[in-house]
Amino acid sequence: MDSQNMIFDLDQSNEQKIKTEYDRLILDNQNGYSLVSIKLKNFITFSHMLADDKGEDLIQVAYNRLCTCLSDDEYIVRIHSYYFNLLIKCEANLDDLHRRAHEFHFAVKNFFEENYGRPLYLEMGYCPLNHPDVDFYTARYYAEISRMASEYTFPETNYDMYYISYQDQKEDFLKLENLVPEALANGDFKLYLQPKVNLATGQVDSAEALVRWIDPKRGMIPLTSFLPNIEENGFIREMDLYLFDKACSYMERWLKEYGRKFSISFNLSKAYFNGTFFMDEFTSVFKKYNISPDSVRIELLESIVLNDIEHLLPLVTNIYEFGFSCALDDFGSGFSSFDILTSVKLSELKIDRSLFKDITNDKERSLICHIVDIAHDMDMEVVAEGIETEDYANYLKEIGCDFIQGFYYYKPMPVDEFEKLFITNTQQGR
Structure with a gap:
């Protein structure tokens, strides 16, 4: 996906855009996709260091860097402040998870380190679209759970996939509870x-x-x-x-x-x-x-x-x-x-x-x-x-x-x- 001159809006239609694409992929039985929740992890500290009024510009830069990792049939929207949702091609296995997380991590980290003097890190959670009975909002909830309780890391960046590590464990917890x-x-x-x-x-x-x-x-x-x-x-x-x-x-x-x-x-x-x-x-x-x-x-x-x-x-x-x-x-x-x-x-x-x-x-x-x-x-x-x-x-x-x-x-x-x-x-x- 070409990130040149890509501009996002922050409005309620963004959520509807990604939801529409999610529903279409589920309907078409596209199992090779994942819904991703991304947070710019150290954004507040980063923006204060530069200038508070530069925050929106920095978010736009991070958005564009994420876009460089996407193909034409992958999607990204800004949900609010420094949080994004993506629909990407990522199978429900660790090899593919690590590969895509690696792409996003270094695309953002290295660019910010080279151009602003310090790295910007990510927090990522993935929910694969291999459960057709899971609606968009539930899938996003699963992705956010995995983002906040991530098991895998690069330096200062963490990521996880819901159906790999979290769901089975959570279901076992609930049974024991x-x-x-x-x-x-x-x-x-x-x-x-x-x-x-x-x-x-x-x-x-x-x-x-x-x-x-x-x-x-x-x-x-x-x-x-x-x-x-x-x-x-x-x-x-x-x-x-x-x-x-x-x-x-x-x-x-x-x-x-x-x-x-x-x-x-x-x-x-x-x-x-x-x-x-x-x-x-x-x-x-x-x-x-x-x-x-x-x-x-x-x-x-x-x-x-x-x-x-x-x-x-x-x-x-x-x-x-x-x-x-x-x-x-x-x-x-x-x-x-x-x-x-x-x-x-x-x-x-x-x-x-x-x-x-x-x-x-x-x-x-x-x-x-x-x-x-x-x-x-x-x-x-x-x-x-x-x-x-x-x-x-x-x-x-x-x-x-x-x-x-x-x-x-x-x-x-x-x-x-x-x-x-x-x-x-x-x-x-x-």
């Missing part, structure tokens, strides 16, 4: 514990609470098959509270029957972090049991709390006022912020497994050592997660790390197995 209330009622969600090994003593007197879904017919259902969906729809609150109740009952029994005080950590889900009801619901459960509040530690996932320090401050204050304590989980997994360490009270820092890649790497060892020293200077205990080798265990002990979690010592285990190993058996240790 309907089973969650019954699974909770039947006790199919099981409390597992990941032991924390005290490196100074070699003993285990604390653990992290985890969940496993063990269905009577399907067996153990992978976390990735259900956890993202129940986090999204809020069911995770019920599950978290259920597991917290179970764990508290075990801690009370261990103290009463065996005189063994254990501390258990609990991950704070995004649903609870974003709500105002977390402490009320958890303390209501906790008060049913005769155990000390310092037996409970709440783990704050770095990726959840990182950009909301203002909300985090009162939450952490309430946690400590009741007598619980806090840990920062997965430190180093992404864009670690020392703002969290300096802004809120924390009792424990958990170093993410992603930092333990190569024990022979001097820079890696130095980084880990400095993290341990900083945490200790701030009166925090340090837990290293995902440790699987003796070399790492020895090194962490040498630099004064307090605890280790990982397969080198113990895998997550059912709570009954944990009880036999660490409560009734006093000969624990490696």
